[in-house]
Amino acid sequence: MNITIVSVGKLKEKYLKLGIEEYVKRLGGYAKIDLVEVPDEKAPEQLSEADMEIVKRKEGERILAKINEGTYVIALALDGKMKTSEEMAADLESLMTYGKSKVAFVIGGSLGLHADVLKRADEKLCFGKMTLPHQLMKLVLVEQIYRSFRIIKGEPYHK
Ligand SMILES: C[S@@+](CC[C@H](N)C(=O)[O-])C[C@H]1O[C@@H](n2cnc3c(N)ncnc32)[C@H](O)[C@@H]1O
Numbered sequence: 001m002n003i004t005i006v007s008v009g010k011l012k013e014k015y016l017k018l019g020i021e022e023y024v025k026r027l028g029g030y031a032k033i034d035l036v037e038v039p040d041e042k043a044p045e046q047l048s049e050a051d052m053e054i055v056k057r058k059e060g061e062r063i064l065a066k067i068n069e070g071t072y073v074i075a076l077a078l079d080g081k082m083k084t085s086e087e088m089a090a091d092l093e094s095l096m097t098y099g100k101s102k103v104a105f106v107i108g109g110s111l112g113l114h115a116d117v118l119k120r121a122d123e124k125l126c127f128g129k130m131t132l133p134h135q136l137m138k139l140v141l142v143e144q145i146y147r148s149f150r151i152i153k154g155e156p157y158h159k
Pocket of ligand 1: 075076077078080106107109110111112113126127128129131133134137
């Protein structure tokens with residue numbers, strides 16, 4: 001499976017970089033993982049609704065430019081569907097079974113994802129009701145993708 005994770009903004013914190021690199025390395029035996037970062041749009045604290053829409057739209061256009069046709073898109077969103085790790089593994093396995101071997105996970109910037117990205121998405125996935133910073137979200141996501149492959153392969157993984 002070819003997995004792309006498209007996220008907004010550059011990952012700066014070393015501890016997150018190291019954690020993500022570790023899981024990407026572990027995933028190497030199961031899937032090809034590409035991490036794509038698109039530039040974030042500068043967004044001052046006080047923005048009108050119209051300005052927020054502009055920021056999200058610009059970031060959204062950059063995200064969509066990185067997604068090829070035929071790719072199955074999973075947008076990470078707070079109003080998405082919550083799954084257990086076993087359900088996520090089963091869903092990834094059925095995507096592979098039905099020939100959907102290119103999957104892109106998309107993580108929004110500080111204002112979230114634009115409606116156009118959500119429209120392009122085949123599903124929306126939620127990791128719980130709490131908002132995580134997008135860079136930490138990326139670490140949690142790669143760990144869960146790794147866990148999914150361990151579950152798919154029936155390999156031991158601490159609970
Ligand atoms: C800081 S959050 C943005 C919060 C923004 N207010 C919103 O409603 O989307 C940045 C991104 O991280 C992802 N994210 C953060 N927490 C999440 C969660 N619990 N479940 C799924 N995605 C999450 C989403 O992709 C979100 O767009």
